Amino acid sequence: MRLAIIGTGAVGASVAELAGEYGHTVTALADSRSAVTDDSGIDVEAALARKREDGRVGSGDPADALDAAYDCLVEATPTTLGDAQPGYDHVRAAFERDRDVVLANKGPVAERYADVRELERESEGRLRFEATVGGAMPVLSTIEDCGPAHVTGIRGVLNGTANFVLSRMAVEGLGYEHVLAEAQDLGVAEADPSFDVEGTDAALKCVIVANVLAQGEREYTLADADVEGIADIPTSALRLASEDGRTVRLIGEVVDGSVRVGPRIVPSTSSLAVSGTENIVQIETANAGRLNVSGRGAGGPETASAVLADVRRLESGTRD
C-alpha cells in the first residue's frame, strides 16, 4: 500500500522506517511544520535525517501530505483532548478522499468516536486503530475476532510509566518523587508525566475499548471515565500490601458500561502484577473465558508494528 504518514514522533518515524520491510511504500511524510511527498515513494532515510538536522522533514507545506497520492493515511500526531485536533481534521481529509485511515493518535477515537465513525460511514475508506490501545499488543483485534458482543469486559495495566513507578516503589521501597525522577532519567517517563501518572492515558485507552464494546449504542469520552492517579500513594502503603502477598497496580477497567482507572490491590501472583513498563490486558469473553494479552504497550517500533498490522488487515480486505 502507499502510505501517507502524518506525525514524525517515535511512532510515525518508526512506521516510515519499517514500511518498506512490510511491503509498503511511503509516498508522503509530514511533521507539524513541513512535508515531503513523492508518488513513487519518498526517501525515508533522507527525510528523517533532515528532520534530525533542521527539525523539518521536507520543504513542502504539511497540508501537501494530505493531498498526496496514497491509499492509507497513518495518523501519528500527538493525542489531544477535547476536539482531538488536528488529528480529527486529518482523518476527515482522508475519508473525504475515500482513503483508509490507521490511527496511532488516541484523540479521535477517544474523544470524537461517533463523529469519526460517521465520517467513515460516508466514505469508501475504512478505519483501524489497533495501536491506540496497548501499543504492540493485539487488544482491539482480539476483541474484534471474539466479536464485541461476546466480550463482557476488560481490565488491565495500560500505562507503562505508571507501572514502572509503582513496581519500582514496591520493590525498592523508594518514594514516588524519587522513582519518578529516575524514570525521567531513563526516558521511561516524559518531562511532564502528568498524562501518565494521573491515569489520563490509561483512561483514554479504556474509553476507546468502551466505544468498541458499545458498538454505537453509546459514545464514551474521557468525561465518562472515573479516573484516579498514583501520585499520592505512599511507599508505606505498598509495603503493607507486599507484607500481605499483594501489590498495587494502576488498573483500567471497562465493565458493564462503566470506565474506571485507579490504583487497585492485586495479589502479587496475579497475572495483572506485571512489572516495569510491561502492559497486560485481560479480556473476559462469554464463550472463551479469559484471554490475557501482555507485552510492550509503548515504544516507537513496537507501536509501529501495530500500525503496520492494521495496514496489512486493510490490504487483505477485512472490513470491520
Place this chain on the structure above:
Amino acid sequence: MSETHEPNTYTIRLELVDEPGELLRALRPIGEKGGNLLSIFHERGDKTPRGHIPVEVDLEATPERYEAIVDELRSEGINVIQAGTERYSESLTVLLSGDLVDTGLSDTLTRIRENTNITISDFELSAPQGSSDISSGRLRLGIEEGETERTLSVLREIADEKDLQVIEPLYEGGV
C-alpha cells in the same frame, strides 16, 4: 461425598483466660479439624469485664469442618462467645493512606464497624514519618456475600470526609 461445600470464611469470637498457652490451646482445634487460619485479632489490652481477653479469629473451612471446629472448641472448655450467627463469606483487604493518625484512627475504625455489616479482622498501621505525617493502614474486613460494593461505598465516604485515600482490591472473577 460427605463434604460437598466450598470453604467459607468464618469469624469466631472467643474469650480467653489470661494465662500462658491459652491462645495456642484455642487455635489447635482449627488446624486439627482442617480449618485454615486467616487471622487473629488479639485485643490484649482490652479485657472484658470478667477479666478475659477477647480474641477474634478468622478462618476458612467448609461448613462441615467449621461445625466440627466450634464443637471441639466448646468441648475443650474454651469460651466461644460468637460463632455461627455471623458468616463472613468474603474477606476484603483495603489500603488507607493519608493523615490517618491525626484524623482519628480509632474513630475511623469505629465508624467503619458501625456503618457496615462487617468485622474488622486485621489492621496494620505503618507510619514511617511519625504519627503527624502521611501514614498507611492495611485493613482486612470480613464481609457477607454480596456486601462488597456497599461496604466499599461506606469506606469511600468516610475516607472522603477525612481526606484519606482508599486503595480498593480488584476482583478478577467478577466481570
